[in-house]
Amino acid sequence: MNKELHDIEYLLKEAPKKKHFITGAQAMSEAVKRASVDMAIAYPITPQSEVMHLVGDLYAEGHVTEYYRAEEELGTMSAVAGAARAGVRMFTATSGPGLLRGLEAIVSWPGHRIPAVLGVLTRVVNAPLSIQPDNIEMAYLLHCGIVMLHAENQQDTFDMTLAAFAITEKVDVYIPVSVSTEGFFVTHAKGYVEMPDEKLALTKHDPYAAPVPVMDNEVPPARIQRDAPVQKSNFMSYLIHSVWQQEIWDSNRRAMKYIYQYLGGPIEVVNPDADVFVLASGCAAAQAREAQRYSANEGLNVGLVKVRAIRPFPETEICAALKNAKAVIIPEHNIEGWLSKEVRAAIPNGGIVVNGPRVYGGMTLPVELIMKEIYDAYGMESHVLQA
Amino acid sequence: MSKKVNVGPVGYMPQSAPSMGVELSPEGKGLLYGEIVEEEVAMKEAAKALLTMENPTIFPGPQVLWDWKDDVADKTNAILELASEIPNCRIIPMPDYRPKYPKIDPEAEINPNHPNLTILHNRIKACIFIGVHCHYANLSLRMIRSGADCFTIAMCAFMGHEEAMASIRDVHASDVRRFKEILIQVRNELGIEHTPTMPPPNPSLPDEKWDDLSPADYGEYRHLIMSKKGEHVTDVE
Amino acid sequence: MSLQYMVPSANFKKYLPKDYVELVDHGPFGRDASEVGAEKIGTFKELVEEHPMCSGCWMAYFIKVFFAALPNPEDTVTIGTAGCGRLAISQAAVPFIYGNYGDQNAIASGLTRAFRLRFPDRNKDVITIAGDGGMMDIGFSMTMHAWIRQEKFTTIMLDNEVYGNTGGQESGMSMKGAILKMSPTGKKFDKMPATQLAIAAGCVYVVRMSPTNIKRTAKIIRRAIFAAREVGPTFLHVYTSCNIEYSIPTQDVFQDAKDREKDRFKFDEYMTDEVAALIEKLEPKKEKKAAN
Numbered sequence: 016m017n018k019e020l021h022d023i024e025y026l027l028k029e030a031p032k033k034k035h036f037i038t039g040a041q042a043m044s045e046a047v048k049r050a051s052v053d054m055a056i057a058y059p060i061t062p063q064s065e066v067m068h069l070v071g072d073l074y075a076e077g078h079v080t081e082y083y084r085a086e087e088e089l090g091t092m093s094a095v096a097g098a099a100r101a102g103v104r105m106f107t108a109t110s111g112p113g114l115l116r117g118l119e120a121i122v123s124w125p126g127h128r129i130p131a132v133l134g135v136l137t138r139v140v141n142a143p144l145s146i147q148p149d150n151i152e153m154a155y156l157l158h159c160g161i162v163m164l165h166a167e168n169q170q171d172t173f174d175m176t177l178a179a180f181a182i183t184e185k186v187d188v189y190i191p192v193s194v195s196t197e198g199f200f201v202t203h204a205k206g207y208v209e210m211p212d213e214k215l216a217l218t219k220h221d222p223y224a225a226p227v228p229v230m231d232n233e234v235p236p237a238r239i240q241r242d243a244p245v246q247k248s249n250f251m252s253y254l255i256h257s258v259w260q261q262e263i264w265d266s267n268r269r270a271m272k273y274i275y276q277y278l279g280g281p282i283e284v285v286n287p288d289a290d291v292f293v294l295a296s297g298c299a300a301a302q303a304r305e306a307q308r309y310s311a312n313e314g315l316n317v318g319l320v321k322v323r324a325i326r327p328f329p330e331t332e333i334c335a336a337l338k339n340a341k342a343v344i345i346p347e348h349n350i351e352g353w354l355s356k357e358v359r360a361a362i363p364n365g366g367i368v369v370n371g372p373r374v375y376g377g378m379t380l381p382v383e384l385i386m387k388e389i390y391d392a393y394g395m396e397s398h399v400l401q402a
Numbered sequence: 403m404s405k406k407v408n409v410g411p412v413g414y415m416p417q418s419a420p421s422m423g424v425e426l427s428p429e430g431k432g433l434l435y436g437e438i439v440e441e442e443v444a445m446k447e448a449a450k451a452l453l454t455m456e457n458p459t460i461f462p463g464p465q466v467l468w469d470w471k472d473d474v475a476d477k478t479n480a481i482l483e484l485a486s487e488i489p490n491c492r493i494i495p496m497p498d499y500r501p502k503y504p505k506i507d508p509e510a511e512i513n514p515n516h517p518n519l520t521i522l523h524n525r526i527k528a529c530i531f532i533g534v535h536c537h538y539a540n541l542s543l544r545m546i547r548s549g550a551d552c553f554t555i556a557m558c559a560f561m562g563h564e565e566a567m568a569s570i571r572d573v574h575a576s577d578v579r580r581f582k583e584i585l586i587q588v589r590n591e592l593g594i595e596h597t598p599t600m601p602p603p604n605p606s607l608p609d610e611k612w613d614d615l616s617p618a619d620y621g622e623y624r625h626l627i628m629s630k631k632g633e634h635v636t637d638v639e
Numbered sequence: 640m641s642l643q644y645m646v647p648s649a650n651f652k653k654y655l656p657k658d659y660v661e662l663v664d665h666g667p668f669g670r671d672a673s674e675v676g677a678e679k680i681g682t683f684k685e686l687v688e689e690h691p692m693c694s695g696c697w698m699a700y701f702i703k704v705f706f707a708a709l710p711n712p713e714d715t716v717t718i719g720t721a722g723c724g725r726l727a728i729s730q731a732a733v734p735f736i737y738g739n740y741g742d743q744n745a746i747a748s749g750l751t752r753a754f755r756l757r758f759p760d761r762n763k764d765v766i767t768i769a770g771d772g773g774m775m776d777i778g779f780s781m782t783m784h785a786w787i788r789q790e791k792f793t794t795i796m797l798d799n800e801v802y803g804n805t806g807g808q809e810s811g812m813s814m815k816g817a818i819l820k821m822s823p824t825g826k827k828f829d830k831m832p833a834t835q836l837a838i839a840a841g842c843v844y845v846v847r848m849s850p851t852n853i854k855r856t857a858k859i860i861r862r863a864i865f866a867a868r869e870v871g872p873t874f875l876h877v878y879t880s881c882n883i884e885y886s887i888p889t890q891d892v893f894q895d896a897k898d899r900e901k902d903r904f905k906f907d908e909y910m911t912d913e914v915a916a917l918i919e920k921l922e923p924k925k926e927k928k929a930a931n
Contacts, residue, residue: 093742097749226536251515
């Protein structure tokens with residue numbers, strides 16, 4: 016395919032864009048189309064299948080050079096690790112139970128320094144089974160070292176997926192990046208996305224600009240075993256494993272400057288001088304944004320903190336944003352409240368955190384639920400919402 | 403200046419430099435003790451360490467040890483020019499990254515799985531890492547900072563290393579030569595007399611020629627090399 | 640270009656440790672079978688250096704022969720998984736990937752496809768070598784599906800009929816009745832028919848063997864690699880005893896391997912017509928040579 020290749024900054028910021036009205040799945044696929052992806056590996060699970068169907072079409076059209084359906088997610092994720100080691104740009108996506116099935120491989124990617132982009136289109140994790148949105152699965156990714164971006168809407172899905180390819184291949188990062196958003200609410204709903212022309216694409220993957228040697232017999236050393244060795248303490252220090260783990264988390268930390276550069280930073284703050292904040296990530300942030308807008312209309316001094324990056328967690332930025340807050344309401348699409356826990360642990364004034372509102376199991380998040388918490392924070396009367 | 407990243411030994415479990423807030427320097431700048439500085443400043447301090455501390459050693463990694471790219475030859479010339487200007491300098495390679503069984507010969511090589519075997523055995527107090535893939539460089543530098551008092555210098559082809567006491571980024575042959583010039587300057591300032599000397603070759607390399615050796619040359623020990631058909635050697639060391 | 644990564648930069652050759660210099664000067668890289676090979680062990684620098692395997696480990700012996708038999712070690716990548724094998728394989732001068740648990744054939748699927756993308760005109764041999772547990776139990780789905788998808792790489796199963804590295808547990812490839820850990824009253828089901836499964840899954844070249852004959856072992860390994868380059872997935876089921884878990888005295892290990900050749904590891908070679916034609920082309924008969 017004769018594409019005009021550009022760096023990520025040009026594609027995201029400077030290239031002329033056209034507005035399209037597309038689903039979140041299409042947005043993710045359109046990003047893959049413009050990312051000079053070499054290989055994508057697919058396995059069905061609702062609701063991400065849609066993304067991988069579209070990526071399959073990209074393969075048939077020539078935008079992606081290699082593609083196949085694997086036998087299940089552990090096989091998929093292991094094959095991604097294999098292909099990335101050979102020096103090709105990888106993409107795959109999964110949801111809910113699929114993420115968990117492939118998790119053994121996925122959590123090993125950072126340690127193996129596998130640069131890959133993983134779409135996580137969230138869905139309820141069994142049991143009980145449901146195909147509807149719920150992002151508890153993201154809690155399982157929090158501790159593996161992967162960079163985690165959370166998209167609020169279709170535009171975010173496009174921008175973050177495209178940026179993810181650039182971030183994951185930075186020599187001082189070189190760990191996988193996941194772009195998550197809620198299944199159905201974002202993947203199957205349409206929204207406006209401004210995108211550069213499909214003739215433009217990201218510069219190709221350079222496997223030799225990497226912190227680890229590519230396994231293609233073209234790069235020294237010859238006697239190579241790239242992965243962390245099994246501990247046999249007579250010929251290696253146990254410390255090798257500790258410092259290796261540290262290196263993964265350092266690489267995660269180093270991704271922050273690129274999140275600033277390409278996405279405008281790990282958080283977005285609306286009305287920074289507010290007394291009460293609504294803090295949210297993913298499509299809960301869209302509802303939080305609405306709640307902030309309603310509140311402004313009612314004359315309430317409410318602010319919004321939208322969190323784009325879950326990992327690396329923007330501790331400094333959130334502490335600064337909530338320094339003078341009276342209350343912070345954290346709506347989430349999961350029962351645990353993993354984001355509230357992260358925030359509460361990060362800020363010195365954890366007592367201001369309101370645990371909720373939360374919906375899960377596929378329920379939608381009406382703005383009224385957030386408004387109730389806002390009214391409570393102000394000590395105002397409100398009608399209790401009936402389901 | 404404040405030294406966030408200082409010469410070790412730091413202790414049992416090191417805190418990684420990035421987790422202490424050290425960030426990589428932007429293009430055109432270097433790192434010194436974890437602070438962003440002008441490259442010349444970092445190079446001067448590094449040169450002083452190499453000239454005043456014991457057993458200065460250069461650790462070339464796979465990316466310069468093997469002739470895999472066009473620019474390698476010139477880079478190796480530059481590294482040897484630098485080595486020859488450092489009094490008492492040694493070159494100990496890091497030929498690969500996998501753990502070597504049973505144990506490396508610490509006078510012959512350094513390995514990222516246990517770099518302190520080499521550092522401590524040879525009492526190296528100042529060293530340069532060059533041509534090592536960034537991941538393994540970071541691991542080695544951190545382990546050295548944790549377990550040894552050794553001034554580490556990283557000359558990186560990419561973005562540099564937070565764990566080294568001095569880190570220079572985007573290093574090409576010309577930068578190695580620039581460092582050499584600064585080192586000569588510092589050496590003169592310190593009043594150290596030195597004629598350029600090549601570092602000694604690897605001590606594991608034998609002097610004899612093995613090419614025309616045959617099992618017959620082993621005489622009575624021939625059976626240790628190739629046992630006869632049906633023979634079973636029961637004596638082991 | 641690939642042999643360049645095995646050529647030391649001129650200035651640094653005298654600073655390399657001895658074993659690397661020997662590999663470069665006397666190793667098998669870039670040399671063909673007439674000069675180096677399994678039958679010529681002892682006359683060139685082998686790819687495997689020292690390794691931590693037990694005394695009497697038949698797997699260690701097979702691995703030595705395997706590396707000596709490689710047709711193009713400078714363009715080969717091996718993939719292993721948890722188990723004893725990788726402790727020796729990782730000590731060889733051939734790039735090695737540590738899989739996680741049983742995922743070697745899935746990794747190989749990604750790797751071989753990526754190599755064919757990046758190097759369409761070159762042979763990049765991908766070989767998975769793993770034990771019976773990694774290949775047929777925990778990795779079963781990934782092993783079978785790579786074959787079913789017709790991924791072109793070589794699979795070698797080091798069958799010691801036990802989970803040796805983790806202390807001697809029963810494996811799918813253990814014999815029925817074997818008393819091992821986790822089967823204290825004897826294994827209740829039969830040894831898995833690995834070669835039959837491989838043939839059913841579509842492997843184009845499948846061999847079951849006990850590696851007692853160096854020449855034949857080397858020839859089989861090469862055939863498996865050559866067939867995988869062009870035709871389809873190949874599989875070698877190799878008996879590599881664990882003398883520790885099965886309490887075979889070191890001096891009886893070789894005899895045990897020969898005994899197995901008479902029963903469950905009776906030599907069996909299966910190939911499709913396409914592979915037979917390929918072998919015919921690559922291994923000209925000696926009679927033809929004599930006639931000239």
